[in-house]
Amino acid sequence: MSKHALIVVDLQNEYLPTGKLPLAGIDLALANAARVIADARSSDSTVIHVRHESTDVDAPFFAPGSNAVQIHSTVAPTEGEPVVVKNYPNSFLKTELKQILDAQGTEEVTIVGAMSHMCIDATTRAASDFGYKATVVHDACATRDIEFGGQVVPAAQVHGAMMSALAFAYARVVTTDEYLAK
Secondary structure: OOOEEEEEEOOEHHHOOOOOOOOEOHHHHHHHHHHHHHHHHHOOOEEEEEEEOOOOOOOOOOOOOOHHHOEOHHHOOOOOOOEEEEOOOOOOOOOOHHHHHHHOOOOEEEEEEEOHHHHHHHHHHHHHHOOOEEEEEEEEEEEOOEEEOOEEEOHHHHHHHHHHHHHHHOOEEEOHHHHHOO
16 A cells, blocks of 8 residues: 555636636646646555535535536546545645545655645645645646735745745645656
């Protein structure tokens, strides 16, 4: 049994250009995530999919039962791959993710998905805090422009800041090509 798991976070229809929270670079992130998933499957790593869903049926984003909460077909789970439903940015918070990882004897995790500044950040920090050796494949992640204090921060800067912070103390941060060349 592999001691490695790939955590695919929130690559859902809500983040596509047709969704309510379109992300910059989502098409490239999906394509790269699909490559990382294929590699994990061929190397017998555990692949765990995380899907965000609001607890409020009338929520403006990720409404339960909507097409928006579905995992994009490019990275859809195959039979036997667990799908963890979460309601918070941190994929470990009030979910069974840690139990799944521990039951598999996981020591190392690789994280891909969305959004870089929210769920990727929160999940990576939690994974590190729980003692897992973490890797983030940054070009298999995407984010969006955000606003603070009346100033718009472009997605590329948001992504760069988050990856820099994660690389400083929480994870190895690499490109898809670097990751697959391991």
